Amino acid sequence: MQKSEAITAIVLAAHALARIAAHDAGNDAPSAQWRALSILSQRGGMRLGALASAARTTQPGMTRLIGVLEQAGLVERTADPADSRATVVNATTEGIRALDEWRTELGSTLAPRFEHLSDDDWQAIERTAAILGERAQDTADHQTGEDE
Incomplete structure (x- = not known):
């Protein structure tokens, strides 16, 4: 296996394991939700366009997702201090808690597949x-x- 093939295999396996864990755990939240919260958790508040770009999605799609996440209390929008016409999206404490719980759930759901290593x-x-x-x-x- 060439180096680039090994990296590709790891990425594909990681995506497959995440899908398997979400399915096995009965977690029906869209993966885009966890991706957006992960980015906000790592990078802090961002404008919608920057968040959409980082998540590799469209701005209209991210706008819809952020609306859903805001209704759920997982993110909040605030005025951009550098430009009051723009908004910044931040993960809330509840959003970070939900992300941490999801990550824990992924690990515990997948753990049996790795117990004999x-x-x-x-x-x-x-x-x-x-x-x-x-x-x-x-x-x-x-x-x-x-x-x-």
Whole structure:
């Protein structure tokens, strides 16, 4: 397997595991909800257009999603301090709590699929998670710098 194929395989497996966990847990919230809350949790408040771009969706689609999340109390819109005509979307304390609960639920739902792994396999998974987390953070930091 070539290096790029290994990275692709990891990404595809991660997406599949997230879908499996959501299904097995009976979590019917759209993945776009968790993606938006994750971005807001990591990057802080953002304008809708920037959030849509970061989530790789359309601005109208993000506007609809934020409306639903706002009604649920998971996000709030405030005036942009730099431009009072614009709004900034922030995750609420309830939104961050829901995101943390979803992440915990994912882990506990998937745990039985991994219970028979060896210590060496766990070390490999932990190292892979650390490397991917670092790469994702470097990319997020780079993208945040471009938006400013």
